[in-house]
Amino acid sequence: MDRSLGYSTTSDISRIGTAVQRRIRCRLSAWPAKAHPAPARRHPWRLRSGRDIMHAMAKILILYYSGTGNTAKMAEMVHRGVEEEGGVEVGLKKAEDTRLEDLLEPEGILVGSPTYYGTMAWQVKKLLDESVKYHGRLAGKVGGAFSSAGGMGGGNETTIMNILKALLIHGMIIPGTPSGDHYGPVAVGSPDGRSEENCLALGRRTAALVKRLFG
Numbered sequence: 001m002d003r004s005l006g007y008s009t010t011s012d013i014s015r016i017g018t019a020v021q022r023r024i025r026c027r028l029s030a031w032p033a034k035a036h037p038a039p040a041r042r043h044p045w046r047l048r049s050g051r052d053i054m055h056a057m058a059k060i061l062i063l064y065y066s067g068t069g070n071t072a073k074m075a076e077m078v079h080r081g082v083e084e085e086g087g088v089e090v091g092l093k094k095a096e097d098t099r100l101e102d103l104l105e106p107e108g109i110l111v112g113s114p115t116y117y118g119t120m121a122w123q124v125k126k127l128l129d130e131s132v133k134y135h136g137r138l139a140g141k142v143g144g145a146f147s148s149a150g151g152m153g154g155g156n157e158t159t160i161m162n163i164l165k166a167l168l169i170h171g172m173i174i175p176g177t178p179s180g181d182h183y184g185p186v187a188v189g190s191p192d193g194r195s196e197e198n199c200l201a202l203g204r205r206t207a208a209l210v211k212r213l214f215g
């Protein structure tokens with residue numbers, strides 16, 4: 001499966017949040033028994049939220065830029081962390097392939113960038129600057145960031161903070177962590193075992209929070 005094309009899914013109804021399951025069961029059981037047609041304005045296969053029943057799970061988008069592959073490895077690890085937690089759909093996209101509209105649907109957005117001169121690469125900054133088009137519409141989504149730099153003290157934390165500032169200005173919810181990399185996973189060059197643990201943890205905690213808020 002080419003994850004860059006869209007969302008992978010663990011589309012097992014048993015993994016959908018219980019509140020959503022209840023709504024689905026209720027709708028599925030009520031629909032055929034109805035004596036009168038449903039109101040025309042709502043499709044029978046849609047939940048009240050407007051989300052399609054067949055795609056009722058919340059979504060997380062991991063978008064990243066990587067010049068030489070280190071941040072890409074981190075993105076894969078974060079992706080694995082989301083899958084470990086389960087119960088959400090997760091997509092992986094390069095920043096260059098991400099359309100602005102792709103930011104609207106997911107309930108969680110995680111952003112990765114190499115550290116370039118102490119901040120994010122222009123490919124990520126461009127996307128964030130252009131996201132002003134949807135200013136206000138990303139509010140309430142869950143966010144996070146990760147970065148690989150060339151050296152210790154090379155600026156990976158300042159890169160993460162610069163990404164997080166943009167997400168906060170969008171009104172997004174950013175969970176920190178009391179253990180490990182507090183602001184988000186960092187790597188020096190290619191991610192080592194320590195970085196991997198932090199990437200997996202970011203994926204897991206983002207998925208857990210998205211499920212709590214939107215499941």
Ligand SMILES: Cc1cc2nc3c(=O)[nH]c(=O)nc-3n(C[C@H](O)[C@H](O)[C@H](O)COP(=O)(O)O)c2cc1C
Nearest residue numbers: 066067068069070071114116117118149150151154
């Ligand atoms: C234009 C440019 C600027 C960079 N600036 C920094 C920097 O300020 N601090 C640092 O530690 N490394 C810097 N690096 C090194 C990268 O952050 C590092 O190699 C990183 O692991 C690359 O990630 P990637 O493989 O995902 O592209 C820079 C590299 C480039 C190409």
